[in-house]
Structures are given as structure tokens and as C-alpha cells.
Amino acid sequence: MARAHGNTAPGGPGARDLTRGPILKTLLLFSLPTLVGNILQSLNGSINAIWVGRLLGDSALAATANANVVMFLVFAAVFGFGMAATVKVGQSFGAGDVDAARRTFGTAVGFCVGLAVLVASVGWMSAPALLGLMSTPPDIYAFALAYLRVIFVALPATMISVMVSMGLRGAGDAKTSLYFMIVSVVLDCGLNPVFIAGLGPIPAFGIAGSALATATSSYVSMIVLVIYAYARNLPLRLRGPELGYLVPRMDELRYIVTKGLPMGAQMLIVSGAGIVMLGLVNREGSVTSAAYGASLQVWTYLQMPAMAISAALSAMAAQSIGAGLVDRLGRITRAGLILNCAVTGAMTALLLGFDRPVLVLFLGSTSPAVDMARHIQLLASWSYILFGMTIMLFGTMRAGGVVLAPLLVIAVAMFPVRLGFYHLTYPALGADALWLAFPVGSLAAIVMATVAYLQPGWKRKATAIASSRRIETEAAAECSAEGKPG
Incomplete structure (x- = not known):
């Protein structure tokens, strides 16, 4: 398969060929959006902590810290699965095999959506037991329980957004997810005081309001990101028969789990x-x-x-x-x-x-x-x-x-x-x-x-992986030329 000209990889707008051009400059420019995104996430957490501490006091702030320990354990696994998907998507794009990249991406998203719904449901019900295991002090227990349960509601949207952004990075697109992270951070920081203390017809939700702001911003950002991906025909969007890729394939799932868990x-x-x-x-x-x-x-x-x-x-x-x-x-x-x-x-x-x-x-x-x-x-x-x-x-x-x-x-x-x-x-x-x-x-x-x-x-x-990819891509190209399914 012929490679794309310039720095545009096959697969539509947003895909970038990272195998061409000066390595140092390309690496620097490609890493900058991720760096900015990491800084924004940390600033978002700091600003939200300030709102909680100022509006609700030290006990509420301590409650968010206890709840966030639980969520970190969940996101550690998501990070691993996302990195595994990033690697395999990147290998497929490097070989010029966009369909293989979409298969991997579909399996990763389908698996993580199912996992997120399961974890969110179990987490909601077992939140009291989780806080008990961490010996959460009685004076912050009620705060922590309300906050943690709403955060579990936000989990599916957050996991999908993480998976999409890491998949796009494998395709050479680090900017798109940054744009929608900015949307999420601005919404989260702006809605925190509104939902915590109340404003006009919006009641005061207290500590749950901080989690509700995070949940709202996560779902809005995720929905707009998906709409944008289809509107701009981004490389990993799934259409028609490709939507079947969301049902995890065992070979793809085995790779994502065995590489993602470590x-x-x-x-x-x-x-x-x-x-x-x-x-x-x-x-x-x-x-x-x-x-x-x-x-x-x-x-x-x-x-x-x-x-x-x-x-x-x-x-x-x-x-x-x-x-x-x-x-x-x-x-x-x-x-x-x-x-x-x-x-x-x-x-x-x-x-x-x-x-x-x-x-x-x-x-x-x-x-x-x-x-x-x-x-x-x-x-x-x-x-x-x-x-x-x-x-x-x-x-x-x-x-x-x-x-x-x-x-x-x-x-x-x-x-x-x-x-x-x-x-x-x-x-x-x-x-x-x-x-x-x-x-x-x-x-x-x-x-x-x-x-x-x-x-x-x-x-x-x-x-060996490079050789295998080349053989798969050549076979797919021959099938396509002969009008047969790949």
C-alpha cells in the first residue's frame, strides 16, 4: 500500500504520519498537546479542590481525597489498556492498514465501555464497603460516599474519552483530544461552584455537586468529541459494518489485556x-x-x-x-x-x-x-x-x-x-x-x-512484528485489488 504524501497518514483528517520528517522536531511538536493536557488535568484538580475546600471546608476536601484513591486504581487499568491500544493502532497506521487500526480501536472501546458500566454499577453499590476498607474517618464518611457515587456515574464517559484520545494518539493525532479536554476543564471548573453552592433555580448539591460537575463536563465533552469525529471524518470513526468492531474480537482483546495489565x-x-x-x-x-x-x-x-x-x-x-x-x-x-x-x-x-x-x-x-x-x-x-x-x-x-x-x-x-x-x-x-x-x-x-x-x-x-504487518497489509491489498473481502 502506498504511503501518504507529506505528514498526513492514511485514514482521513487528523491522522499524522510519524515515520517521516526530522525525528526530534516531530517528537517535540507531537508531545506538546499531551503535555498541555496533563497540565490542564492537574490544574483542574487543584481548582476543584480549592472550590470544595473554600465552600464546604476541610472535611469535604479530605473526603474527595479518599474517593480519588479508589478512582486512581480504576484509571490505572484504563491507562494500561489505552496504551496497549495506542501501540497496536500505531503499528497499523505505520503499515498503512487503517481497517486494522479501526478493528483494534473498536475492540478497545467496546471492551472499556462494558468494563466501565460494570465497574460503575458495582462501584455505586459497594462504595460504602470501599470507604470502610480504607478506614475513612466518620466525620468525612458521608461526604466521601456522596462524592464517590456520583464519580462512578461519570466513569463511562471518562473512560471512553481516555480511550478515544489514546487511540487518536496512535493515529498521530494528539491535538483533537486536547481541544475537548479544554472544553471539559472549563466546564468542570465553572460548574463546580454552581453545583456545590447552588445558583438561581439550581439547588445546592454540596459535595455531590463537585462530582456532578465532573460528570456533566465528562459526558458533554465525550458527546461533542464523538460528533466531531464523525463530522470531520477522523481516522478512527466507525461507520456501517465497522460498527461491528465494537464487539471485542478475541485476538484483539487478548493483546489489549495481556499487554495492558502489566x-x-x-x-x-x-x-x-x-x-x-x-x-x-x-x-x-x-x-x-x-x-x-x-x-x-x-x-x-x-x-x-x-x-x-x-x-x-x-x-x-x-x-x-x-x-x-x-x-x-x-x-x-x-x-x-x-x-x-x-x-x-x-x-x-x-x-x-x-x-x-x-x-x-x-x-x-x-x-x-x-x-x-x-x-x-x-x-x-x-x-x-x-x-x-x-x-x-x-x-x-x-x-x-x-x-x-x-x-x-x-x-x-x-x-x-x-x-x-x-x-x-x-x-x-x-x-x-x-x-x-x-x-x-x-x-x-x-x-x-x-x-x-x-x-x-x-x-x-x-x-518480527514489522514483517507480520507487512505481510498482512500486502495480503489485504491483493484481496482489495481482486474485489474479495480482506
């Missing part, structure tokens, strides 16, 4: 390690806990560039594998490493140079935790450069279908290495053992990831 498990391991570290920090007293909490707020933004670049890198590498350009993978990885070191390195330098005014935003100018937070930043912030380098290597390997090695590396770095360093050095270093455990764990991760990346096995696997 990717989601990586997020759960990172989250679990974070919970353990938080417990260790809390032992050091309230000032240290406050300083660490402010540092976490800063680190949320510090890790965003690497996450965005890695996601874009995976899509670019997947398209290159589908196109049979396996020799291009090394250059894509190098471009990702350069971008990560430049962007994350610059942000880390700026943070350390202007750390006081940034930390004062979270702690206040007179807080004794400010100096402690600055000390934490100095010892631990630069570990995110190493973290970014690790996920760049994982991004390329993931595009070739390798998911277990990254999972093992993350698990070893987060638990035996990081926690082992803490326990061994705490008698001598005190609380500094906590902060130094971050770069030690990250250093171990990049060493192990480099060893895994240099192994020839995953590259042979990528070559």
Missing part, C-alpha cells in the same frame, strides 16, 4: 511505593509532612514533560515498527532522551533556582516547612531527570510489545532498592535517607532499563 500494574506499583514513602515521612512529624506534601505538588508538574514525551515516543515508535522502519527506533529513543534531559533538566534547574517563591505558594511565607521543603528539593528533584530517561527507554520497548521487563524494573527500583536504601542508611542519615532514596531508586532503574534496552531480543520481536 502497563497498568506499573502505575499501581509507583502509587503503592508513594503510599509507603508517605507513611515513612509522616513518622518524621508534621513539619516534615507538610514540606513533603508541598514537594509532591511541585513534582507532579516536574514529571509531566517526561510522561508526555514518552507517550508520544511510543506512538512514533509503533508507527515506525508498523512501517518496517525498525532501524529508526534507536534514533527515536535518542531524540526522546535528548528532549527529556533538555526539558526536565531545565525545569529542575529553574525549580532549584527559584524554589522558595514556588514553595511559599503552597506553605505560606512564614511556615517553618519552607526551608525543609527546599532541602528536600535539593536532594531529590534531580531524580526526575533519571526517571524520564528510564521511561523513554520503556516507551520504545513498549512499542515493540515488551511490557514485563519494564514492570520488573519499576518493581525492583521502587521497593527493594528504594526502601532497602532507606532502612540501611536511616540510622546514619536520618530523614535524609528518605530524600536520597529517590535518586538512588531512579539511578537503579535507569541502569536496569539500559541493560534491558540493550538486549537484542525485543528488537528481534519488533522486526
